[in-house]
Amino acid sequence: MQEKGFRENWLDKLSPFQMIALFYLMAVTISCILLGMPVAHKDGVDLTFIELLFTSVSAVSVTGLTVISVVDTFNTFGIFLLAFVLQFGGIGIMTLGTFIWIIIGKKIGLRERRLIMTDQNQVTFRGMVRLMIEILKIIIFIELIGFIILSTYYLRYFPTWEEALLQGFFASISATTNAGFDITGQSLIPFKNDYFVQFIQIILIILGSIGFPVLVEVKQYLLTAPDKRKNIRFSLFTKVTSLTYFILVVVGFLFLILLEWNHYFAGEKWHEIIFYGLFQSVTTRSAGLATMDVSMLTEQSQLIMSALMFIGASPSSVGGGIRTTTFALMIIFLLTFARGKRRIHIFRREIHDEDLFKAVTVTIMALFICFGATTVLTITEPFPLMPIIFEVASAFGTTGLSMGITPDLTTTGKIIIILLMFIGRIGILTFLFSFNTEKKQGEYHYPKERIIIG
Amino acid sequence: MQEKGFRENWLDKLSPFQMIALFYLMAVTISCILLGMPVAHKDGVDLTFIELLFTSVSAVSVTGLTVISVVDTFNTFGIFLLAFVLQFGGIGIMTLGTFIWIIIGKKIGLRERRLIMTDQNQVTFRGMVRLMIEILKIIIFIELIGFIILSTYYLRYFPTWEEALLQGFFASISATTNAGFDITGQSLIPFKNDYFVQFIQIILIILGSIGFPVLVEVKQYLLTAPDKRKNIRFSLFTKVTSLTYFILVVVGFLFLILLEWNHYFAGEKWHEIIFYGLFQSVTTRSAGLATMDVSMLTEQSQLIMSALMFIGASPSSVGGGIRTTTFALMIIFLLTFARGKRRIHIFRREIHDEDLFKAVTVTIMALFICFGATTVLTITEPFPLMPIIFEVASAFGTTGLSMGITPDLTTTGKIIIILLMFIGRIGILTFLFSFNTEKKQGEYHYPKERIIIG
Ligand SMILES: [K+]
Ligand SMILES: [K+]
Secondary structure, eight states: OHHHHHHHHHHHHSOHHHHHHHHHHHHHHHHHHHHHOGGGBOTTOOOOHHHHHHHHHHHHTTOOOOSSOHHHHBOHHHHHHHHHHHHHHHTOHHHHHHHHHHHTTOOOOHHHHHHHHHHTTOOOOTTHHHHHHHHHHHHHHHHHHHHHHHHHHHTTTSSSHHHHHHHHHHHHHHHHTTOOOOSSSSTTGGGTTOHHHHHHHHHHHHHHHSOHHHHHHHHHHHHSOGGGGGGOOOOHHHHHHHHHHHHHHHHHHHHHHHHHTTTTTTTOOHHHHHHHHHHHHHIIIIIOOOSSOGGGSOHHHHHHHHHHHHHOSOTTSSOOSSOHHHHHHHHHHHHHHHTTOOSOEETTEEOOHHHHHHHHHHHHHHHHHHHHHHHHHHHHOOSOHHHHHHHHHHHHTTOOOOOSOGGGOOHHHHHHHHHHHHHHHHOHHHHHHTTOOSOOOOOOOOOBOOOOOO | OHHHHHHHHHHHHSOHHHHHHHHHHHHHHHHHHHHHOGGGBOTTOOOOHHHHHHHHHHHHTTOOOOSSOHHHHBOHHHHHHHHHHHHHHHSOHHHHHHHHHHHTTOOOOHHHHHHHHHHTTOOOOTTHHHHHHHHHHHHHHHHHHHHHHHHHHHTTTSSSHHHHHHHHHHHHHHHHTTOOOOSSSSTTGGGTTOHHHHHHHHHHHHHHHSOHHHHHHHHHHHHSOGGGGGGOOOOHHHHHHHHHHHHHHHHHHHHHHHHHTTTTTTTOOHHHHHHHHHHHHHIIIIIOOOSSOGGGSOHHHHHHHHHHHHHOSOTTSSOOSSOHHHHHHHHHHHHHHHTTOOSOEETTEEOOHHHHHHHHHHHHHHHHHHHHHHHHHHHHOOSOHHHHHHHHHHHHTTOOOOOSOGGGOOHHHHHHHHHHHHHHHHOHHHHHHTTOOSOOOOOOOOOBOOOOOO
16 A cells, blocks of 8 residues: 555656656557567568667657668568557557546546646546547547558459458558558559549548547537537637648648649649649648658758648647647737737637747747757768758658658667657657646746847 | 928828838938949949849848959949948948937937837837937947057058058948958958957957947946946846847857867867857857858858857847847747746846747747748759758848858849848848738737647
């Protein structure tokens, strides 16, 4: 009893943010153990520790950057283990944790709910538990549909039905969790002219990275009788994140088409260009699957894609980056403040100062971290600036697109990318607040004094 | 009468921000006329319009980037005209404007004082007029001392006393206004082993870019009898900007020494390394004079220098960039918010939310503008990413350091750099607010709703 009390006290001293960081560290450790087992490897494969760590962090953070070839490293058992880790990372350790608590019959107390709240960035407690169960159901439902469609369709690509099933299974999980791993050895480039496969993958990617609350609300809307739908109000979060998400997709699509018209897309047919542009724009949100070799794009496209990856996906989704709502809030703040106004309004709702401050913190910290990582990588790596910026943005956005330099990084470089993927996944706020052990104190006030700004 | 009334009404409709932008545009026009006169040129010189515009904007904004060689283009009369434009730009059109109003006996009304307030970013009206006169006195005093010391000392470098006087005159104005122009043809590289010249220039550069209010307060302090000095309280602005300024100089110095130890500085003596590092760090605040060829530095030094130039000098100084106080506020905000606190305290004073919002606006807008400019330049220019980023940061910070690509830019590229220098000089807030023609309306409130951030 005494010892249990001590252990609980020790855990109690951790902030929710620190516990989440701790859980992710544990997930990486478990992932290392699972993926490091020789029984999961093909014959003759010998992973170094840094390769194993890199693969594990990339899998848990569903980034998809790799220093190894998945298909040359893992046997079928290993691929199942990897899919398990992706699933585990993708829908969030907290979601699975809730599920386990529920199925073992443990009542979910306030403390556990606070944990979940922070990991999925939810800000109201009510209905949290029900939401988490919803999440799991929805994701598995989506993956199941994706698996059935893709593996049936893949029968025309692969010689045996076992191979088609395995490819369909992995592709569905990898797309829905936005993991970006592939067992084709070439991402989606083998399907670059198969619009059906790409279309299914785009749907799966969007469903995974649009944010779970959006899915739950849309589901609720669809399950409501049409004549009662007018009573349903979508949350501000759902409106903002969905709108921002689709604006980013459209902007990325237009930029890619404009910038590559006379370059990568020169001589391609219009429907090829549309699908290349659309898929590549969607994939920068967080997925990291590719139908084209991004290292062949123009430098300006690579810069724009880096910015898009840095922004990333919706919060409460499988994606990373500063997140769509952060970006949207910064833009709306700029437009509001430039017009001389002080209160930020979106969709007839006013934004809390607290949320604006969070958005500012996330954006500026993320810029600092990415600038620092880029500078260190220019010291340790022999590559030009562009691929370094691209790889940094890709790791921070847990996107996993690569200009091809990641496998050739030095050990220091690999560790930096590992840290970026880790921070990108747990989120800047969690990362920042995990250093904060102080209890919130009563705030005192000093006299105010104006200061001259820029 | 009728017409005068109409004219005044027309001017009244402009916001102070728009008037400042308008005045700077007029200054550029006047500068174009002055520097474009053939009588100011050496024989056989034929400037294109874009070269003339570039030189004028660079001079008015005291940036110092050039697409021409000053010493090969302008004769002695032209050099005096250029020095006049630098002086005009450096101490601010508003300062000179005030002075002219005063000497022609016009009483300074509220409206003119508001103009001045905004240009020099001052936020209290009281004592504004006296401050402006102070500014002019102090700057001319500093330049006079610099001129006497440098031209006397230059007698050992130049064959005639006319040449020494001209060089000393121009060097003193160029350093004090942080213009960064030179008539040696090679910036300060001829004096790279003359620590006396560098020391004098460092002093002049710092005095010009530390911010005028700082100078006024320090002067007041020095003129007060020692036994009464304890009653003098330096303003929050002076404390913040001075501390940030010197921290940036030290950080830049340490980075340069660390990153170039085995590279540019390899084989140099310790006192050479210290002076190279110190001068180059000071010059990134805003001066743009160089004792070494920055294109020969490592990429990581160039990145750090780009960041330092982007931050720039103190507000109410001759420098550009987002300004030291903006940077300091962002950093302190991050540290405060990460510790779970909401009120920002500096030196036992609390910062207004309004000022924090300004800092956020400036930082994020500046990043957008520089990112956009960089992307466009990668399209229009054939140069690698690093020199493009460097040149963009240099223009926005009105620093004027160059990796050497500016003279070879396309016309589009030159126009982009011109716009950056213009925005960097008038400041992001002025630039942003100059689009705002709406009168401030009563703000209405919507219900608040929380949103999920990053
Ligand atoms: K990914
Ligand atoms: K300058």
